[in-house]
Structure formats: structure tokens, C-alpha cells
Amino acid sequence: MEKAKPAEEVLPLSDTDYNFVASLLYDRFGIQIGSQKRVLVAGRLTKRVRQLGLASFAEYFTYLRADNSGNELSEFINRLTTNHSFFCREKDHYDFLRSTVLPDLKGRMDRDPRYELRMWSAGCAAGEEVYTLAMVLRDFFGPSTDGSDLGLLATDISLQALKAAKEGIYAAAKLSELSTAMRSSYFRPAGAGLFEVAPEVKRMVLFKRLNLMAEKYPFKNPFDVIFCRNVMIYFDQASRSSLIHSFYEHVKPGGYFFIGHSETIPRADCPFEYVQPAIYRKRGP
Ligand SMILES: C[S@@+](CC[C@H](N)C(=O)[O-])C[C@H]1O[C@@H](n2cnc3c(N)ncnc32)[C@H](O)[C@@H]1O
Structure with a gap:
């Protein structure tokens, strides 16, 4: 029988990392996140960090800051926003x-x-x-x-x-x-x-x-x-x-x-x- 794949390990998100994410979301998009979103942020951004072949959030934020095209900022917001909706809502x-x-x-x-x-x-x-x-x-x-x-x-x-x-x-x-x-x-x-x-x-x-x-x-x-x-x-x-x-x-x-x-x-x-x-x-x- 095939072995179940181990769940992908979520990278550690320090206070500094979390504050960086929170400030960027607020300054650029007006979005406010409380401290309760930490697990969600770490989980969603870990996937992106791994996709880019980077080892930590610190490396990822350096990459994000250096990208003047705005493409990575777009990836970042894609991963952190909730697009839940349905037809004829309300x-x-x-x-x-x-x-x-x-x-x-x-x-x-x-x-x-x-x-x-x-x-x-x-x-x-x-x-x-x-x-x-x-x-x-x-x-x-x-x-x-x-x-x-x-x-x-x-x-x-x-x-x-x-x-x-x-x-x-x-x-x-x-x-x-x-x-x-x-x-x-x-x-x-x-x-x-x-x-x-x-x-x-x-x-x-x-x-x-x-x-x-x-x-x-x-x-x-x-x-x-x-x-x-x-x-x-x-x-x-x-x-x-x-x-x-x-x-x-x-x-x-x-x-x-x-x-x-x-x-x-x-x-x-x-x-x-x-x-x-x-x-x-x-x-x-
Ligand atoms: C929960 S959905 C709401 C969808 C729909 N209006 C509804 O009521 O079902 C929120 C949407 O707002 C978008 N959003 C969040 N911040 C935004 C911003 N600063 N500018 C434009 N769209 C934003 C998200 O990407 C997401 O698709």
C-alpha cells in the first residue's frame, strides 16, 4: 500500500515576519489582520516560499522587496485574500x-x-x-x-x-x-x-x-x-x-x-x- 505523504511542514514565522506581512497588507491594500491570522499567513505563504526554492520567510521578504515589477506583490495578495463568494448571495x-x-x-x-x-x-x-x-x-x-x-x-x-x-x-x-x-x-x-x-x-x-x-x-x-x-x-x-x-x-x-x-x-x-x-x-x- 502506498504510504501517505507527510503534510508539508509550515515554516516558522517570527514576530518580525508577521509584523512585516501585517504592515504590507495594511499600507498597500488597506487590509487589517489581527494576531489570530498567524497560522493562516504562515500556511499560505510557506507554499509560495517553497515554490520559489527559498528557505525562509526572511529570504522571501527580501525577494518580495527587490521585485519592482509588482508581480510578487500580486502573488502575495492572491495568497492572502479570501475570495469566498457564491451566486445570488444576499x-x-x-x-x-x-x-x-x-x-x-x-x-x-x-x-x-x-x-x-x-x-x-x-x-x-x-x-x-x-x-x-x-x-x-x-x-x-x-x-x-x-x-x-x-x-x-x-x-x-x-x-x-x-x-x-x-x-x-x-x-x-x-x-x-x-x-x-x-x-x-x-x-x-x-x-x-x-x-x-x-x-x-x-x-x-x-x-x-x-x-x-x-x-x-x-x-x-x-x-x-x-x-x-x-x-x-x-x-x-x-x-x-x-x-x-x-x-x-x-x-x-x-x-x-x-x-x-x-x-x-x-x-x-x-x-x-x-x-x-x-x-x-x-x-x-
Ligand atoms: C469575500 S470576497 C467578496 C466577494 C463578493 N463581493 C461577495 O460579496 O460575495 C472579498 C474580495 O475583496 C477583494 N479585495 C480585498 N482587498 C481588496 C482591495 N484592496 N482592492 C480590491 N479588492 C480587494 C478580495 O480579493 C476578494 O476577492
């Missing part, structure tokens, strides 16, 4: 879109044929959120549109997550909150219990890498709807506050901002008007 947000937001937007588009609908999934992980949005839009507006006029943008810091998003292939468990109708209309079996998002839905979305901690975002025009759900949980209060104000600048008057249900915006620091749990609106027509 379903009442999509119900609210169908019942309130989309009819209002359709009215605007009917009145002004040049009206540009724009939606942004900020922190899109592997695409589950933005593809759910695309499917809801397609159900609402009908298949006559090829989606290119429904400007759907999805961004994330993790290149790995964005690659998976563009591939659009998922395990069945990720689809379990979707209605049977949506599952059968918008997915094709991809073998081995996997499902692939239909090409007409994939075509509706533009994926881009963006660090939400960037000082300026490269958008000329504001959005009707921004989703930034279950992303700010990683940030401290100061970073969250500045991010919420940046989002406010990028929402059209009358547009909406959605956050995760486990997140809150302190009332005193909220430029948006509160609509219902985890849904906010910028005052306007």
Missing part, C-alpha cells in the same frame, strides 16, 4: 434591484435614449456577484440586448480571482441559491460536476484589476449602482470611511450603493441616505 439585494432600481433605470433609459447604464461590482472575487447581476439584468431587459449597452464592470485586487471569473466555471454548490430557471437559462454543464456561465452572460461583463486603496479610480463617468459587499470587513474604520466617500463620488445622484449585510456604515459618517439594511442611495432625482 438574495434580497437582487429582489430590490428587480422591484425598485431596474424599473426606475428603465424609465430613465426610455426617456433618454443616450442614457448610459453603469454598474460596478467592487471586490468581485471569482465573478459570482457580477454574473448574478448580469443574469438579473438579462431577465429584466430581455435577450434583445447583447449586454454591451448595460455597462457592467467588475474589479478585484486578486489576479487569480479575476482569471477564475473570466473562465466562469463553478462547482454546483456555488449555484445552490439560484432559481432553477436561472440555472438552466444561464449555465452549461462543463463536466466533472462543474457548470459554465453562458457566453452571452460572460460577454456582458468587463473585468479589471483595481486596488480599492488606490488614491484615484480611473473612471470618467459615475455609476448607477455600486456593489461593494463583504470587502470592507477587511479594512479598518479609517480606510472604510475614505472608501465610502470615494464610492459616493462615483455614484450618480439618485444611484445606489450596496454593502454586505454583516457590514455597517456609522450614521455620523455616511454621505448616503439609508434605504434599508445594507442598501444606501445618493440623494438626487
Whole structure:
């Protein structure tokens, strides 16, 4: 009988190592980690250190600092972020879109044929959120549109997550909150219990890498709807506050901002008007 492989030994992570990781995550990405993440950090980064043929975290950090291309920083953040998501997560947000937001937007588009609908999934992980949005839009507006006029943008810091998003292939468990109708209309079996998002839905979305901690975002025009759900949980209060104000600048008057249900915006620091749990609106027509 074949012997079980010994589990890969996790490299020792000193206090100095851990502080370096924590500072880098905070300074470059706004992500705050407490001391309880030590085992996770050591485990995830050990794999990378070994892959590079290095012997210790100290050697790895020297390598990381010397890499001016930004590629290793990208590998580093890919390994440390959590990209957990699934289709139709927090379903009442999509119900609210169908019942309130989309009819209002359709009215605007009917009145002004040049009206540009724009939606942004900020922190899109592997695409589950933005593809759910695309499917809801397609159900609402009908298949006559090829989606290119429904400007759907999805961004994330993790290149790995964005690659998976563009591939659009998922395990069945990720689809379990979707209605049977949506599952059968918008997915094709991809073998081995996997499902692939239909090409007409994939075509509706533009994926881009963006660090939400960037000082300026490269958008000329504001959005009707921004989703930034279950992303700010990683940030401290100061970073969250500045991010919420940046989002406010990028929402059209009358547009909406959605956050995760486990997140809150302190009332005193909220430029948006509160609509219902985890849904906010910028005052306007
Ligand atoms: C838990 S997922 C949330 C996915 C989806 N929005 C949802 O609610 O299901 C958090 C995502 O935020 C991304 N993220 C974390 N920090 C970021 C940053 N500074 N800039 C952009 N994306 C970031 C992670 O890579 C990850 O994909």
C-alpha cells in the first residue's frame, strides 16, 4: 500500500515576519489582520516560499522587496485574500434591484435614449456577484440586448480571482441559491460536476484589476449602482470611511450603493441616505 505523504511542514514565522506581512497588507491594500491570522499567513505563504526554492520567510521578504515589477506583490495578495463568494448571495439585494432600481433605470433609459447604464461590482472575487447581476439584468431587459449597452464592470485586487471569473466555471454548490430557471437559462454543464456561465452572460461583463486603496479610480463617468459587499470587513474604520466617500463620488445622484449585510456604515459618517439594511442611495432625482 502506498504510504501517505507527510503534510508539508509550515515554516516558522517570527514576530518580525508577521509584523512585516501585517504592515504590507495594511499600507498597500488597506487590509487589517489581527494576531489570530498567524497560522493562516504562515500556511499560505510557506507554499509560495517553497515554490520559489527559498528557505525562509526572511529570504522571501527580501525577494518580495527587490521585485519592482509588482508581480510578487500580486502573488502575495492572491495568497492572502479570501475570495469566498457564491451566486445570488444576499438574495434580497437582487429582489430590490428587480422591484425598485431596474424599473426606475428603465424609465430613465426610455426617456433618454443616450442614457448610459453603469454598474460596478467592487471586490468581485471569482465573478459570482457580477454574473448574478448580469443574469438579473438579462431577465429584466430581455435577450434583445447583447449586454454591451448595460455597462457592467467588475474589479478585484486578486489576479487569480479575476482569471477564475473570466473562465466562469463553478462547482454546483456555488449555484445552490439560484432559481432553477436561472440555472438552466444561464449555465452549461462543463463536466466533472462543474457548470459554465453562458457566453452571452460572460460577454456582458468587463473585468479589471483595481486596488480599492488606490488614491484615484480611473473612471470618467459615475455609476448607477455600486456593489461593494463583504470587502470592507477587511479594512479598518479609517480606510472604510475614505472608501465610502470615494464610492459616493462615483455614484450618480439618485444611484445606489450596496454593502454586505454583516457590514455597517456609522450614521455620523455616511454621505448616503439609508434605504434599508445594507442598501444606501445618493440623494438626487
Ligand atoms: C469575500 S470576497 C467578496 C466577494 C463578493 N463581493 C461577495 O460579496 O460575495 C472579498 C474580495 O475583496 C477583494 N479585495 C480585498 N482587498 C481588496 C482591495 N484592496 N482592492 C480590491 N479588492 C480587494 C478580495 O480579493 C476578494 O476577492
